[in-house]
Amino acid sequence: MTSTQESIYSGLISDSFKLDGQVALVAGGYGGIGEALCLGLAQQGATVAIAGRSAEKSAALAGQLEASGFTAMGLSFDIKQPDQISSMVKQTVGESGRLDILVNCVGTHIEKPAEALTADDWDEVHDTNLRGAFLLSQAAGRQMIKQERGKQIHISSVRSLLGIRRGFAAYTSSKAGMNLLVKQLATEWAQYGINVNGIAPTFIRTELVRHYLEDEDFYNALVSRIPLTRVGEPFDIVGATVFLASPAADFITGQILFIDGGVTATQ
């Protein structure tokens, strides 16, 4: 019997959404979406390692979580540097003993018309969003293979599926690549008990997209196409992340869950 089955038969389905004793690494963890995910994962019982390029910001969020009674640590790394990725993962395992959950919230975007996008712009976005996602998954995956279990969740985007009338060529293509990376890794690593999934949000109110949402014409046009008639907030991503990280999702892998107010369900 799986732990989820046991929970259901003992009348405690909520137990299968708990993360007690698990170690979660949230890359991009002090970003707009990442911070909400760190809080959610910690509240479900996980020890949370927070990582971005700023050691200070990681430490500050870890300190806030610790002050609220959770277990957290702050780390720093640059996802474009393979050696920094592997030492950051090693540090997480060294301090916490294991790595059960990887959440990748690292992302960047350079808006330029396709005809003006340079090779360097393209590399900056793809090296961060796609090459980085692979190298991070690989470093975490090597540890998870040893443990014969693990959950990986990559934050993709509605823009992995839909173009947009702005200069998003590098971003959309990097996120589309991420979706197939998720499916490939899920297929390849299922034998090791590793689940790999993606979450694809529409516009979520964070610093990354604040300037778009402050543009009234853009905002109104955007929301008019979203059946649930609003953009997302970081907390809209928390439930799905906790779910995909938990034993309740043990039989789910290779999926991209669109959290988009219904925009990809319509024209």
Ligand SMILES: NC(=O)c1ccc[n+]([C@@H]2O[C@H](COP(=O)([O-])OP(=O)(O)OC[C@H]3O[C@@H](n4cnc5c(N)ncnc54)[C@H](OP(=O)(O)O)[C@@H]3O)[C@@H](O)[C@H]2O)c1
């Ligand atoms: N907000 C949206 O509307 C939206 C919609 C769909 C998908 N997404 C995706 O969701 C994820 C999080 O987005 P967000 O809105 O929360 O953005 P955000 O607030 O800008 O957070 C991005 C995080 O990634 C980190 N990061 C960026 N470059 C890095 C690098 N080279 N190495 C290590 N860390 C790096 C940032 O920290 P540092 O810069 O300090 O390193 C930050 O913690 C991204 O993948 C984004 O594409 C966002």
